[in-house]
Amino acid sequence: LRGNGVLKNIDLRGNSLGTEGWCAIFAALRDNKENKIEAWDLSSQGINTEIAKVLAEYVSVSGVLTELRLGANKIGDEGAKA
Numbered sequence: 001l002r003g004n005g006v007l008k009n010i011d012l013r014g015n016s017l018g019t020e021g022w023c024a025i026f027a028a029l030r031d032n033k034e035n036k037i038e039a040w041d042l043s044s045q046g047i048n049t050e051i052a053k054v055l056a057e058y059v060s061v062s063g064v065l066t067e068l069r070l071g072a073n074k075i076g077d078e079g080a081k082a
Contacts, residue, residue: 006036007035007036007037008036008037008038008039009037009038009039010037010040011041012025012045013041013043013044013045015045016046017045017046018046019048019050019051022045022046022047022051022054022055023050023051023054026051026054026055026057026058027054027057027058029058029062030054030057030058030061033061035062035064036064037062037064037065038064038065038066038067039065039066039067039068040065040067040068040069041069042055042068042069042070042073043069043070043071043072043073044071044072044073045073046073046074047070047073047074047075047079048073048074048075048076048079049074049075049076049078049079049082050079051079052073052075052076052078052079052080052082053078053079053082055082056082
């Protein structure tokens with residue numbers, strides 16, 4: 001993910017990536033300035049407060065992300081503030 005500049009859509013639904021997996025993915029994308037992912041459907045993916053913080057870091061530097069779905073997760077108040 002760090003060197004990919006072509007991937008625009010990704011569907012990882014139905015995977016059990018857990019906190020460590022999701023944080024690794026979002027950290028890699030955050031650090032990839034060539035990242036071109038435009039849309040994420042992260043509904044019902046077990047996104048918790050810790051993951052939401054790393055996701056927020058990624059979203060804050062993404063210049064192309066236009067759609068992000070986070071329904072049915074347990075982000076919590078602290079994660080929502082991130």
